[in-house]
Amino acid sequence: MAKKSNSVEFETIQKVIELIKTYFSGKKINLYEEIQELGIDLSIDKKFSSKFSKEIIQYLVENVNYGEFTTYSDIGNAINTKAYRAIGNVMQKNPLPLIIPCHRVIRKNGTLGGFMGETNESWQKNLKLNLLKIEGIK
DNA sequence: TGCATAATAACGA
DNA sequence: TCGTTATTATGCA
Numbered sequence: 001m002a003k004k005s006n007s008v009e010f011e012t013i014q015k016v017i018e019l020i021k022t023y024f025s026g027k028k029i030n031l032y033e034e035i036q037e038l039g040i041d042l043s044i045d046k047k048f049s050s051k052f053s054k055e056i057i058q059y060l061v062e063n064v065n066y067g068e069f070t071t072y073s074d075i076g077n078a079i080n081t082k083a084y085r086a087i088g089n090v091m092q093k094n095p096l097p098l099i100i101p102c103h104r105v106i107r108k109n110g111t112l113g114g115f116m117g118e119t120n121e122s123w124q125k126n127l128k129l130n131l132l133k134i135e136g137i138k
Numbered sequence: 139t140g141c142a143t144a145a146t147a148a149c150g151a
Numbered sequence: 152t153c154g155t156t157a158t159t160a161t162g163c164a
Binding site for chain 3 (some may be wrong): 083
């Protein structure tokens with residue numbers, strides 16, 4: 001039976017789940033690369049429209065690996081802007097949280113910042129903290 | 139505590 | 152569409 005080019009085999013999904021399990025077990029893997037190697041198209045060009053947002057995401061997937069973290073101002077320096085709030089806006093629209101490591105972006109003063117649109121105490125923000133703990137950051 | 143700074147959503151016209 | 156305004160996962164004086 002013919003499968004559409006943009007559909008994904010169940011087997012592939014299982015592999016993705018294994019990757020995520022591996023990630024949560026504490027092993028250092030690059031989810032973005034590993035998942036893309038399974039043949040799933042995660043190209044940033046398709047997920048983000050503006051050049052501004054592409055630069056931010058590219059910086060993240062290329063420079064912030066497992067166990068590392070960055071700050072909103074670091075990203076600002078990297079792409080030559082002081083619009084730190086705009087960077088947060090891009091994160092909020094991240095279609096692939098976890099895979100694109102927006103949880104590794106924290107505030108310069110050491111506090112967490114937000115996650116998945118939430119700034120107050122919430123399960124989303126708590127999740128961010130726990131992800132960082134798993135990676136040995138916080 | 140205020141202001142700068144860029145993107146985006148929400149409006150009206 | 153297009154201009155204006157409010158909002159934002161920030162940072163710094």
